[in-house]
Amino acid sequence: MDKIAIINLKGGVGKSVTACNLAAELATKSKSVLVVDLDKQGNTSKFFGWLDYDRLSVAEVLLGERFANAAIVEDTGLPGVHLLPGDMRLLRANRMILMDTTEPQQYRLRDALEHVAENYDYCLLDCPPDLDMGSINALCAADWVIIPVDCDEWACDGMDEIIDQIERVQMYYNPRLKIMGAMMTKYRRTKYAVDVIRRLSAQGVPMLRTVIRYTVKVSEAKSAHKPLREFAPKCTATDDYKALAGEVDEIVSNVDTEGGHNNG
Template sequence: MKMQKIAIINLKGGVGKSVTACNLACILGQMHERHVLAMDLDKQANTSKFFKTFNPGISTVAEVMMESITLSDIIQKTDFEYVDVAPSSMSMIKANREVMLDVTRPQHNRLRKALNGIADKYDYCILDCPPDIDMATINALVAADWVIVPVDCDEWAFDGLFEIMEQVDAVRENYNPGIKVMGILATKYTRGTYSEKVLVQLDQLDKMHYPVFRAEDGSVLRIDYSVKVKEAKTEHLPIYCYRVPASTEYRQLADIVEKTVEGEKR
C-alpha cells in the first residue's frame, strides 16, 4: 500500500505524544507486520531514546531538514522487526532556526520531499512532533496524510487544541489538501472528576465534527494511566508487553488506524 504518514501532535508537552508514537509504531510493526518508520521531530528525542537510537554525535532529522543529507542516510534499525527510526537530537533547535531564515529555498515541504525518496520502503511513517508550531511541525503537517491529537485527561486538556485544528486547516488550504484529522485520543485517563469531564467534552466535540477515537463499544477510546506505562518506557518496551488496560487500548488504536486507512483506499 502507499506509505501512510501520520503526524502525532499537541501543543502541550507531557500528553503522551511520544508514548503514542512509539507504541503505535511497535504494534503496527510487530502485530500487523507493517513496515514502519518512526520519525522523531522533537529536540527532546524521546522516541529516539525509546528505540535506543539516540546519539548526539550522529546526523539526524535536523540535517535532513537543512537538506545537507538524505533521509536514507540517517535511518536506523531498531530491536523491533519492521520498525526503523529517523532519530532526533538537540540539533533540531538549529535546524528550525536555519530553515526559518533560509528564504532562498522552500521551507515548508522539505520533509515531504525527503519522505518521497523512501516511500516504497514503508507502509507507515509515524511523525512524532514537538509541542510547538515550529518549522518541523509545519513540515510534518505538509507531509502528513493524517493527524492524531493526544489529549491528556486533566484540567487543562484542551489547551491549544483549537489552535492545532486551525493550523491543520491552514496547511490543508495552502499546501496539503489531502490532510485529515484521524482523531483526538484521550490519554492518561484516571478515575476522577477531571478525566470523566474530559471524556464527556470529547463526546460533545465528536458531535461537532471534531473526530474522536471510539472504542469497540462506541465509547470514547481512552488510554488508561498506569505506572507500567512509565516502566515500559524506561525499559524500552512497548506497553503490550504488560498486562494493563493501556495494552488493549493501544492495540484498539492500531486497529482503528488500519481500518481507517483501508477504508480510505476503497
C-alpha cells in the same frame, strides 16, 4: 506509505509513548513502520536507544544536507520498525530553515520522505509541543493527524491553535490532510475526562474510539525502553494500544480502498 502526525501543543500527553507503542503494534500486524522524531528533546530516539550526536539525524535531512535513507536507523530492537532520530540539532535546523528563503520551508520533510515511501506502510511523525518548522513540515507531509489528549482540567489548552494550524495547512499547503481524531490518554473516569470529551465535541474535533487507560506500567515501560506489549503484555494500556493499531489500520484501509488517498 500513510503518514500520521502525532501532535499536541501540551507536553506530557503521551505523544512519544503513542508513537513508540503504535509503531510496535502496527509492526505485529506485518506493517513496516518508520518513526520520525521531530522533537528536539529526542524522547522517542531515547526510547529506541539512538540519541547519538555522532549519527545523522532528521535535522540534517530537513536542512537538505543528507538524504533520509542515510539517516534512518534500522536496528531499533523492534522488527519492522525503523527510526529517523531527532535531538537538539533541531534547534539549529529550525533557525536555518526560517532564514533560508531560497526554497519552500514547509515541504522539506515531505520531499525527503518521498525517497523512502516505497519502503514502509506507515510513517509516524512524533511532533514537538510547539508549532516550529518541524511541526509545520510534519503537517505538510502528513495524510492524517492524531491528537493525544490527557484527562486533566487543562487538557484542551492549545487545542484551538492546533485546529487553526491544521486548517491553515489544509487550505494552503496540504489539502489531503485529515484529522483522524483526538485520543484520550491516561484515561480515568473523572469529571475532567467527561468535560474534555464534551469540549472537544463542541469544537467539532472527531474522537477516536480507542482510549488509553491510565496505568503506571506506561511510565515503567518507557523507563525500561520497551514497548508495552513486551514489558507488560497483560496490562490495560497494552490492550488499548493494540486496539488503537487496529482502529488506525481500519480507518486508513477504508479510505485507501475508497480511493480517497494518494498513498505515496
